[in-house]
Amino acid sequence: MTQPATQPAVHTEHQEHPIKLYLVVWGLLFVLSLCSYLVDYVGLHGYLRWSLILLFMILKAGLIVAIFMHMAWERLALIYAIILPPLLVLVFVAMMVSESHYVLLSRMTFFGTGP
Protein backbone atom coordinates (compact mmCIF):
# COMPACT_ATOMS: atom_id res chain seq x y z
CA MET A 1 0.00 0.00 0.00
CA THR A 2 1.30 3.41 -0.84
CA GLN A 3 2.26 5.48 2.12
CA PRO A 4 1.19 9.10 2.09
CA ALA A 5 3.54 11.54 0.52
CA THR A 6 4.84 14.53 2.40
CA GLN A 7 1.60 16.36 2.85
CA PRO A 8 1.53 19.64 4.70
CA ALA A 9 0.67 19.08 8.35
CA VAL A 10 -2.23 21.47 8.59
CA HIS A 11 -5.59 20.09 7.55
CA THR A 12 -9.09 21.19 8.15
CA GLU A 13 -11.71 18.75 9.32
CA HIS A 14 -12.41 17.53 5.80
CA GLN A 15 -10.71 17.27 2.45
CA GLU A 16 -11.64 18.55 -0.95
CA HIS A 17 -10.10 17.08 -4.03
CA PRO A 18 -10.88 17.65 -7.67
CA ILE A 19 -13.55 15.37 -9.11
CA LYS A 20 -11.04 14.36 -11.76
CA LEU A 21 -9.03 12.41 -9.18
CA TYR A 22 -12.03 10.24 -8.35
CA LEU A 23 -12.82 9.65 -12.02
CA VAL A 24 -9.22 8.57 -12.69
CA VAL A 25 -9.26 6.15 -9.74
CA TRP A 26 -12.65 4.88 -10.84
CA GLY A 27 -11.25 4.19 -14.30
CA LEU A 28 -8.20 2.47 -12.84
CA LEU A 29 -10.41 0.24 -10.69
CA PHE A 30 -12.40 -0.73 -13.78
CA VAL A 31 -9.24 -1.61 -15.68
CA LEU A 32 -7.85 -3.61 -12.75
CA SER A 33 -11.14 -5.50 -12.34
CA LEU A 34 -11.17 -6.25 -16.03
CA CYS A 35 -7.59 -7.53 -15.78
CA SER A 36 -8.42 -9.84 -12.89
CA TYR A 37 -11.47 -11.11 -14.76
CA LEU A 38 -9.31 -11.73 -17.84
CA VAL A 39 -6.99 -13.87 -15.70
CA ASP A 40 -9.90 -16.29 -15.36
CA TYR A 41 -11.27 -15.77 -18.87
CA VAL A 42 -7.94 -16.49 -20.56
CA GLY A 43 -7.50 -19.47 -18.26
CA LEU A 44 -4.10 -18.88 -16.71
CA HIS A 45 -3.05 -21.47 -14.15
CA GLY A 46 -0.55 -22.09 -11.40
CA TYR A 47 1.67 -19.49 -9.81
CA LEU A 48 1.19 -16.97 -12.62
CA ARG A 49 -2.57 -16.99 -12.00
CA TRP A 50 -2.26 -16.68 -8.22
CA SER A 51 0.34 -13.94 -8.30
CA LEU A 52 -1.68 -11.91 -10.84
CA ILE A 53 -4.86 -12.31 -8.76
CA LEU A 54 -3.03 -11.14 -5.64
CA LEU A 55 -1.36 -8.25 -7.49
CA PHE A 56 -4.62 -6.88 -8.90
CA MET A 57 -6.36 -7.44 -5.55
CA ILE A 58 -3.75 -5.50 -3.61
CA LEU A 59 -3.69 -2.66 -6.15
CA LYS A 60 -7.49 -2.36 -6.05
CA ALA A 61 -7.64 -2.50 -2.27
CA GLY A 62 -4.86 0.08 -2.03
CA LEU A 63 -6.61 2.50 -4.39
CA ILE A 64 -9.92 2.19 -2.56
CA VAL A 65 -8.40 2.70 0.88
CA ALA A 66 -5.94 5.42 -0.11
CA ILE A 67 -8.09 7.58 -2.39
CA PHE A 68 -11.76 6.74 -1.92
CA MET A 69 -11.47 6.38 1.85
CA HIS A 70 -9.02 9.32 2.01
CA MET A 71 -6.45 7.33 3.97
CA ALA A 72 -3.61 8.88 1.95
CA TRP A 73 -4.34 12.26 3.53
CA GLU A 74 -4.74 11.11 7.12
CA ARG A 75 -2.05 11.38 9.77
CA LEU A 76 0.18 8.37 10.44
CA ALA A 77 -1.47 7.86 13.85
CA LEU A 78 -4.73 6.77 12.16
CA ILE A 79 -3.08 5.00 9.23
CA TYR A 80 -1.04 2.72 11.46
CA ALA A 81 -3.91 2.13 13.88
CA ILE A 82 -6.10 0.84 11.03
CA ILE A 83 -3.67 -0.73 8.55
CA LEU A 84 -1.25 -2.57 10.86
CA PRO A 85 -3.69 -4.77 12.89
CA PRO A 86 -5.16 -6.53 9.82
CA LEU A 87 -1.63 -7.49 8.78
CA LEU A 88 -1.54 -9.69 11.89
CA VAL A 89 -4.18 -11.83 10.18
CA LEU A 90 -1.26 -13.08 8.08
CA VAL A 91 0.10 -14.79 11.19
CA PHE A 92 -3.26 -16.53 11.58
CA VAL A 93 -3.05 -17.51 7.90
CA ALA A 94 0.35 -19.11 8.46
CA MET A 95 -1.00 -21.03 11.45
CA MET A 96 -4.03 -22.29 9.54
CA VAL A 97 -1.98 -23.29 6.50
CA SER A 98 0.13 -25.49 8.74
CA GLU A 99 -2.98 -26.85 10.47
CA SER A 100 -4.69 -27.57 7.13
CA HIS A 101 -1.69 -29.55 5.93
CA TYR A 102 -1.85 -31.60 9.10
CA VAL A 103 -5.60 -32.24 8.74
CA LEU A 104 -5.15 -33.24 5.11
CA LEU A 105 -2.34 -35.60 6.04
CA SER A 106 -4.47 -37.16 8.81
CA ARG A 107 -7.40 -37.62 6.45
CA MET A 108 -5.25 -39.30 3.83
CA THR A 109 -3.57 -41.50 6.40
CA PHE A 110 -6.64 -42.66 8.32
CA PHE A 111 -9.44 -42.51 5.74
CA GLY A 112 -7.41 -43.49 2.72
CA THR A 113 -9.26 -41.23 0.32
CA GLY A 114 -6.17 -39.34 -0.74
CA PRO A 115 -5.55 -38.36 -4.33
Place this chain on the structure above:
Amino acid sequence: MTDVVETETRVSPPRPDGLRGFASDWASDQRTFKNVSWGKAMMWIFLLSDTFVFGCFLLAYMSARMSTTVPWPNPSEVFALNIGGTEVPLILIAIMTFVLISSSGTMAMAVNFGYRRDRRKTALLMLLTALFGATFVGMQAFEWTKLISEGVRPWGNPWGAPQFGSTFFMITGFHGTHVTIGVIFLIIIARKVWRGDFDTEKRGFFTSRKGHYEIVEITGLYWHFVDLVWVFIFAFFYLW
Protein backbone atom coordinates in the same frame (compact mmCIF):
# COMPACT_ATOMS: atom_id res chain seq x y z
CA MET B 1 -9.07 26.58 37.49
CA THR B 2 -8.60 29.43 35.09
CA ASP B 3 -5.49 27.66 33.81
CA VAL B 4 -7.63 24.81 32.54
CA VAL B 5 -9.80 27.12 30.54
CA GLU B 6 -6.76 28.83 29.13
CA THR B 7 -5.19 25.63 27.82
CA GLU B 8 -8.46 24.68 26.15
CA THR B 9 -8.52 27.78 24.01
CA ARG B 10 -4.80 28.11 23.33
CA VAL B 11 -3.81 27.68 19.71
CA SER B 12 -1.86 24.44 19.42
CA PRO B 13 1.62 24.57 17.90
CA PRO B 14 2.12 22.93 14.50
CA ARG B 15 2.33 19.16 14.80
CA PRO B 16 5.32 17.24 13.46
CA ASP B 17 4.81 14.93 10.51
CA GLY B 18 5.96 11.40 9.79
CA LEU B 19 7.12 8.94 12.43
CA ARG B 20 7.89 11.72 14.91
CA GLY B 21 4.31 12.91 14.52
CA PHE B 22 3.04 9.36 14.92
CA ALA B 23 4.93 9.01 18.20
CA SER B 24 3.79 12.35 19.54
CA ASP B 25 0.16 11.74 18.50
CA TRP B 26 0.12 8.46 20.40
CA ALA B 27 1.90 9.94 23.42
CA SER B 28 -0.11 10.09 26.63
CA ASP B 29 -2.58 12.66 27.92
CA GLN B 30 -4.00 13.79 24.61
CA ARG B 31 -6.42 12.75 21.94
CA THR B 32 -4.73 10.47 19.44
CA PHE B 33 -6.53 11.17 16.18
CA LYS B 34 -5.89 14.89 15.89
CA ASN B 35 -7.89 16.00 12.90
CA VAL B 36 -10.38 13.15 12.81
CA SER B 37 -13.74 13.54 14.52
CA TRP B 38 -14.97 10.86 16.93
CA GLY B 39 -17.59 9.73 14.41
CA LYS B 40 -15.02 9.10 11.72
CA ALA B 41 -12.57 7.45 14.09
CA MET B 42 -15.25 5.13 15.44
CA MET B 43 -16.37 4.17 11.94
CA TRP B 44 -12.75 3.31 11.12
CA ILE B 45 -12.46 1.19 14.26
CA PHE B 46 -15.74 -0.55 13.49
CA LEU B 47 -14.45 -1.29 10.00
CA LEU B 48 -11.26 -2.68 11.53
CA SER B 49 -13.33 -5.10 13.62
CA ASP B 50 -15.36 -6.01 10.55
CA THR B 51 -12.11 -6.70 8.73
CA PHE B 52 -11.37 -9.37 11.29
CA VAL B 53 -14.84 -10.90 10.87
CA PHE B 54 -14.40 -11.23 7.12
CA GLY B 55 -10.78 -12.23 7.60
CA CYS B 56 -11.91 -15.15 9.75
CA PHE B 57 -14.51 -16.20 7.19
CA LEU B 58 -11.92 -16.23 4.43
CA LEU B 59 -9.51 -18.09 6.69
CA ALA B 60 -12.13 -20.73 7.44
CA TYR B 61 -12.69 -21.06 3.71
CA MET B 62 -8.96 -21.40 3.10
CA SER B 63 -8.63 -24.09 5.77
CA ALA B 64 -11.61 -26.04 4.39
CA ARG B 65 -10.31 -25.85 0.85
CA MET B 66 -6.75 -26.78 1.76
CA SER B 67 -7.63 -29.72 3.97
CA THR B 68 -10.29 -31.45 1.87
CA THR B 69 -9.41 -34.66 0.07
CA VAL B 70 -12.29 -34.18 -2.37
CA PRO B 71 -11.58 -31.79 -5.26
CA TRP B 72 -12.96 -28.26 -4.85
CA PRO B 73 -15.65 -27.29 -7.40
CA ASN B 74 -14.22 -25.06 -10.13
CA PRO B 75 -15.80 -21.63 -9.51
CA SER B 76 -15.11 -20.64 -13.09
CA GLU B 77 -17.57 -23.33 -14.25
CA VAL B 78 -19.96 -23.16 -11.30
CA PHE B 79 -20.60 -19.46 -11.82
CA ALA B 80 -20.69 -19.56 -15.62
CA LEU B 81 -23.79 -18.29 -17.35
CA ASN B 82 -25.18 -19.57 -20.62
CA ILE B 83 -25.47 -16.56 -22.91
CA GLY B 84 -26.54 -17.18 -26.48
CA GLY B 85 -25.56 -20.83 -26.39
CA THR B 86 -22.04 -20.36 -25.02
CA GLU B 87 -20.89 -20.73 -21.45
CA VAL B 88 -19.30 -17.46 -20.33
CA PRO B 89 -17.24 -18.05 -17.18
CA LEU B 90 -17.88 -15.90 -14.11
CA ILE B 91 -19.74 -13.30 -16.15
CA LEU B 92 -22.36 -12.52 -13.51
CA ILE B 93 -19.68 -12.07 -10.86
CA ALA B 94 -17.73 -9.76 -13.17
CA ILE B 95 -20.82 -7.62 -13.75
CA MET B 96 -21.47 -7.54 -9.99
CA THR B 97 -17.90 -6.37 -9.46
CA PHE B 98 -18.31 -3.56 -11.96
CA VAL B 99 -21.62 -2.52 -10.41
CA LEU B 100 -20.08 -2.34 -6.95
CA ILE B 101 -17.05 -0.39 -8.18
CA SER B 102 -19.35 2.07 -9.95
CA SER B 103 -21.26 2.52 -6.72
CA SER B 104 -17.98 3.29 -4.95
CA GLY B 105 -17.18 5.91 -7.58
CA THR B 106 -20.53 7.65 -7.20
CA MET B 107 -20.16 7.51 -3.41
CA ALA B 108 -16.74 9.17 -3.55
CA MET B 109 -18.21 11.97 -5.65
CA ALA B 110 -21.18 12.29 -3.28
CA VAL B 111 -18.73 12.87 -0.40
CA ASN B 112 -16.96 15.50 -2.50
CA PHE B 113 -20.16 17.36 -3.35
CA GLY B 114 -21.24 17.07 0.26
CA TYR B 115 -18.23 19.06 1.40
CA ARG B 116 -18.99 21.61 -1.31
CA ARG B 117 -22.44 21.85 0.28
CA ASP B 118 -24.13 20.94 -2.98
CA ARG B 119 -27.25 19.45 -1.47
CA ARG B 120 -28.95 18.27 -4.67
CA LYS B 121 -25.95 16.56 -6.27
CA THR B 122 -24.95 14.89 -2.99
CA ALA B 123 -28.40 13.41 -2.43
CA LEU B 124 -28.76 12.29 -6.05
CA LEU B 125 -25.34 10.64 -6.11
CA MET B 126 -26.09 8.89 -2.83
CA LEU B 127 -29.37 7.59 -4.18
CA LEU B 128 -27.56 6.42 -7.32
CA THR B 129 -25.08 4.61 -5.07
CA ALA B 130 -27.97 2.98 -3.21
CA LEU B 131 -29.48 1.96 -6.55
CA PHE B 132 -26.24 0.30 -7.62
CA GLY B 133 -26.10 -1.43 -4.24
CA ALA B 134 -29.67 -2.70 -4.59
CA THR B 135 -28.81 -3.94 -8.10
CA PHE B 136 -25.87 -5.82 -6.64
CA VAL B 137 -28.05 -7.48 -3.99
CA GLY B 138 -30.60 -8.36 -6.66
CA MET B 139 -27.95 -10.05 -8.78
CA GLN B 140 -26.72 -11.89 -5.73
CA ALA B 141 -30.25 -13.14 -5.05
CA PHE B 142 -30.35 -14.37 -8.66
CA GLU B 143 -27.02 -16.13 -8.18
CA TRP B 144 -28.19 -17.81 -4.98
CA THR B 145 -31.42 -18.93 -6.64
CA LYS B 146 -29.50 -20.40 -9.55
CA LEU B 147 -27.09 -22.30 -7.33
CA ILE B 148 -29.81 -23.58 -5.00
CA SER B 149 -31.83 -24.83 -7.97
CA GLU B 150 -28.72 -26.64 -9.18
CA GLY B 151 -28.52 -28.48 -5.89
CA VAL B 152 -25.96 -26.50 -3.87
CA ARG B 153 -26.65 -26.84 -0.15
CA PRO B 154 -24.57 -25.96 2.90
CA TRP B 155 -23.90 -29.67 3.37
CA GLY B 156 -23.20 -30.69 -0.21
CA ASN B 157 -23.23 -29.99 -3.91
CA PRO B 158 -23.11 -32.01 -7.15
CA TRP B 159 -19.53 -31.07 -8.09
CA GLY B 160 -17.16 -31.83 -5.24
CA ALA B 161 -16.16 -30.82 -1.74
CA PRO B 162 -19.28 -30.40 0.42
CA GLN B 163 -17.77 -27.39 2.23
CA PHE B 164 -18.18 -25.35 -0.96
CA GLY B 165 -21.84 -24.62 -0.23
CA SER B 166 -21.41 -23.63 3.39
CA THR B 167 -18.49 -21.27 2.73
CA PHE B 168 -20.25 -19.77 -0.29
CA PHE B 169 -23.50 -19.05 1.55
CA MET B 170 -21.70 -17.81 4.66
CA ILE B 171 -19.28 -15.44 2.94
CA THR B 172 -21.50 -14.02 0.21
CA GLY B 173 -24.49 -13.98 2.57
CA PHE B 174 -22.63 -11.93 5.15
CA HIS B 175 -21.34 -9.59 2.47
CA GLY B 176 -24.81 -9.22 0.95
CA THR B 177 -26.16 -8.35 4.39
CA HIS B 178 -23.55 -5.61 4.66
CA VAL B 179 -24.56 -4.23 1.26
CA THR B 180 -28.22 -4.28 2.27
CA ILE B 181 -27.51 -2.41 5.51
CA GLY B 182 -25.40 0.04 3.50
CA VAL B 183 -28.27 0.71 1.10
CA ILE B 184 -30.62 1.45 4.01
CA PHE B 185 -27.98 3.68 5.64
CA LEU B 186 -27.45 5.53 2.33
CA ILE B 187 -31.17 6.16 1.81
CA ILE B 188 -31.59 7.50 5.36
CA ILE B 189 -28.66 9.92 5.00
CA ALA B 190 -29.63 10.92 1.44
CA ARG B 191 -33.07 11.89 2.74
CA LYS B 192 -31.48 14.08 5.39
CA VAL B 193 -29.19 15.69 2.82
CA TRP B 194 -32.11 16.32 0.49
CA ARG B 195 -34.13 17.89 3.29
CA GLY B 196 -31.23 20.23 4.07
CA ASP B 197 -30.65 18.96 7.62
CA PHE B 198 -26.91 19.57 7.35
CA ASP B 199 -27.25 23.10 6.00
CA THR B 200 -29.34 24.11 9.02
CA GLU B 201 -27.35 21.83 11.37
CA LYS B 202 -30.59 20.24 12.46
CA ARG B 203 -30.23 18.00 15.49
CA GLY B 204 -30.63 14.25 15.02
CA PHE B 205 -33.75 12.73 16.59
CA PHE B 206 -31.76 9.98 18.30
CA THR B 207 -28.48 11.61 19.28
CA SER B 208 -29.70 15.23 19.32
CA ARG B 209 -26.30 16.23 17.98
CA LYS B 210 -25.97 18.80 15.24
CA GLY B 211 -25.91 17.29 11.76
CA HIS B 212 -22.89 17.89 9.52
CA TYR B 213 -21.98 16.88 6.00
CA GLU B 214 -19.28 14.74 7.58
CA ILE B 215 -21.87 11.98 8.03
CA VAL B 216 -21.81 11.64 4.24
CA GLU B 217 -18.12 10.81 4.42
CA ILE B 218 -18.71 8.36 7.29
CA THR B 219 -21.42 6.64 5.28
CA GLY B 220 -18.95 6.64 2.39
CA LEU B 221 -16.32 4.92 4.54
CA TYR B 222 -18.74 2.10 5.28
CA TRP B 223 -19.74 1.83 1.65
CA HIS B 224 -16.18 1.74 0.34
CA PHE B 225 -15.41 -0.93 2.91
CA VAL B 226 -18.19 -3.10 1.49
CA ASP B 227 -16.58 -2.69 -1.92
CA LEU B 228 -13.18 -3.45 -0.41
CA VAL B 229 -14.41 -6.72 1.09
CA TRP B 230 -15.81 -7.69 -2.28
CA VAL B 231 -12.37 -7.19 -3.84
CA PHE B 232 -11.02 -9.86 -1.48
CA ILE B 233 -13.99 -12.21 -1.91
CA PHE B 234 -13.73 -11.86 -5.70
CA ALA B 235 -10.03 -12.69 -5.62
CA PHE B 236 -10.06 -15.53 -3.12
CA PHE B 237 -13.42 -17.21 -3.58
CA TYR B 238 -14.28 -16.69 -7.24
CA LEU B 239 -10.94 -16.39 -9.00
CA TRP B 240 -8.61 -18.58 -6.95
